[in-house]
Amino acid sequence: MPPAIRSRLTAPLLLTALLGPALAQAATLSVCTEASPEGFDVVQYNSLTTTNASADVLMNRLVEFDAASGTLQPSLAQRWEVSDDGLLYTFHLREDVAFHDTDYFTPGRPLNADDVLFSFQRMLDPNQPWHKVAASGYPHAQSMQLPDLIKQLDKVDAHTVRVTLNRPDATFLATLSMGFASIYSAEYAAQLMEAGTPEKLNSQPVGTGPFVFSRYQKDAVVRYTANAEYFAGAPAVDRLVFAITPDANVRLQKLRRGECHIALSPKPLDVKASASDPKIRQVHTSAFMTAFVGINSQHPPLDQPAVRQAINLAFDKTSYLKAVFEDSAEAANGPYPPNTWGYASELPGYAHDPEKARALLKEAGLADGFKTTIWTRPAGSLLNPNPSLGAQLLQADLAEVGIRAEIRVIEWGELIRRAKAGEHDLLFMGWAGDNGDPDNFLTPQFSCASVESGLNFARYCNPKLDELIAKGKATSDQTQRTTLYKEAQALIQQQALWLPLAHPTAFALTQKSVEGYAVSPFGRQDFSKVRLSN
Template sequence: MKNKKVRFPLFVLFVILMLIVQACSTGTKGSIDGSSAEVKNENEGGTLKVLIKSDATSLDPHFITNLYTASIIYQKVYETLVVPDKNMEIQPGLAKEWKQIDNLTWEFKLQEGVKFHDGTDFNAEAVKKTFVRLLDLKTNSPQREKFSMIKEVKIIDDYTVQFLLSEPYAPLLSILAANEGSIMSPKLFDESPAQIAKSPVGTGPFKFEAWQTGKQITLVKNEEYWGEKPNINKVEFKVVPEDTTRLAAIETGEAHITDQVPVSEIERIENSTTMKLYRTDGLGAEFIGFRTHKPPFDNVLVRQAISHAIERDSIVSGVFNNVGKLGNSTMSPKVFGYSENVNPYEYDLNKAKELLKEAGYPNGFEVTLFTPDIKERVSMAEVIQSQLKGIGVDVKVEMLEYGAYVATHEKGEGHMFNSIWGNATGDGDYNQYSLFHTNSIGAPGNFFHYSNPEVDKLLEAGRKEMDPEKRKEVYEKAQMIEMEDAVYIPIRSHEHLAAYNRNVSDLWVNPVSYLMLNDVKIK
């Protein structure tokens, strides 16, 4: 009896020890094959909270016309055939390789085994359907003109497509890498066309989950992503209009990132123990624009007079706290085709008054200037209002929520506007053709309603010219004519700012100003 009593507990102990060893062994095996690591990443990945000032205007890449909206889905939900790296050099994306067969033919070999978020296969047919939809006049996309040189997308086999052009187009790769070139699920076009603007379906590392209008857009990690999966499990883009509220939430850790930072808050961020400031030179440029089709700005002398009456240096230093650099065109120095030889109008009130008198407005006039409700842009509008009083011009400033402000461009409302054009490709064509060609008047980008046959011919030539140095000469000449016509007043080249909590790491903003989130980690 005594021996039995001893053997029984020993047997139980042996069984318990074997179970512990087995459990430890299973855990070790899991960490090697990745299953345990995945669970760990699920626990540590977390939800990234990004605060944005205004809601998205649309989630359809063929209709998005502002960078803040595009940043929500670009290379997150949707992907492109090719992608720009941190230096805007073109790299493989949904196309693993490509070649230019001749001036009119480009061939792309596609990645295999990729699926859209709805389970549809990514293949040549999906690429073709995306661009057929974009180029269809019935679609009425404001982005169509950027791709108008594409005559046909030809399917060679399931994973090979050719772009057949109607004319040579030097920066084709750069526009295919932009948000406008996003490849969309063909199932959307066939079954849910009305939902495209609200429920995007791409191939990207994040899947669209929900859009609470005016409040929040939510993306979740795509567990079946064909490339390297993101570190975080979910991204919430929360609409918080007030600048101070956004920063307070970053500072307390309630949220993680905002990339719409007033320049007046730089010192506060830099002195904070819980926030960090991200700064990078961008491709965008800030300017004051004229609606050249509306009196009195249909008169070039009036536009030149206003240009002479704006003291730009004081705006860059006083309003923008010397963030960014004094501009000389609508191009940033980082954009291909930029020229330092373009000379803006010098500040000269006497010359401004002379030109107004010559134009038939010796006593000035009243005009409306539209501005989005962004702190420094409102301040800039108020400074311009004050400066133009010196030549008898009475400026009424109208501040609008960003979505409403964008709508004024499409309708051509008001007389003046302050704007920033963010170049999405790094190439001068995206800037010049979109802003100044007659075909781009309205939503595509020519908010000035400017039309000059000589400039049109130059911009068309710039698209076709394959010699980079000759292209630069073309764009320099076009910019000089635009400046002579006083279509706009350059203010500054853009520097992008983002504030983020110190618990966030591996954040970066690409030169276009898009938040890149795949590598982001939350401690």
């Protein structure tokens, strides 16, 4: 038991010991997660695991997207105005926001406009001293084309910031709700730079969010304490623990033993098995996500559309969904989940047709097939519940048409890093939209700028597709945007840039004592209002 809790609970220690470990940690919310974060300086990374461990618990953005209402809500900015021409955004900041007070940083002032300017300028301005500190660069800012979009940032006064855009962008406000747009302390950054230790921003993070970073033990645990000064109200628990547990079976066992209150990304089979367990509650929602196999269009012979089409035709998606997702997911036909406005339901997709796949390979001069590799992660996740089985099914189907694929199982952090560098051939991956906007799939995954940032796992740059994406963001007319996005989806499907797999149902398993927890369709995590009943 942590010392701070021990000092308050000395009297009932004997009773606590008798009642077991779950009650002993009543003030601590323990969450079994599936992977280690890459770091805590969220702007450097693109994985949802890192966003959950940093942006979601430690930080805030100017605005937040509310999944329940489907609207943008005030956060660090209590209100904002947009000019009629869509080029000027004026944000009015709250004046009561405190940065975390930790063993390594004591804030000298509340949040103000300087923090907002620093947070964006470090990503946008190559001359900003902090710009080169991020070893991994700024993949989201680059893929979302913010350096080209944002013309100027101005501090109007201590609590007002004006952003001038080079062109109207209907997605700009929604983009600001993404994890990478979190606001950092300029004061803390200056302290680290002066000390010559800027790398500590990634290992000793400071934010304004509901929880304060305490300690991280790689591949084991992340510990947080509640932020009693949180502007939106102190959390209902004293502590938050991420128990890093890659094996879904072990996550379920820990939940049943009371070692975790919440188990994320359960396997579909575990969801079924826990349905009759009176101690476990299931929480779920339709996920705004797509599981896919990225096909590296820069690696011959995958640079030929006919070869990528053959891979799509060779795969038996129906059998895959049944075996890997236990029928808990809907078949994907493209990048968008069906509940996305702008979804092109009329597109035919690729039916399982090995004979046609072989014919395409022959036309491409590959009648004898070719060798390639399949990359996947070792442990399961919501978008890939059984990586080993999924890779084996794909390998077997490709072998039927003459494609000899070697499976390579790569640890999650290394897989992400090497995939962003374009080293993969076929890559099991998934993408979660952050804010309900269709562009949140297109710009990060299919724009030319995103090839440079590494998020475009198809490694595909097409001027026509780039133009469709740009035009879609330039107008706020949803009908026009839908027309453009349907044309983009048709091009993506014709080029077979992905092997689309599934749109899963997002599940979490919790103990019955957990109250106030909801599963986000975007994979984000909010523990600020979670309570533990007796």
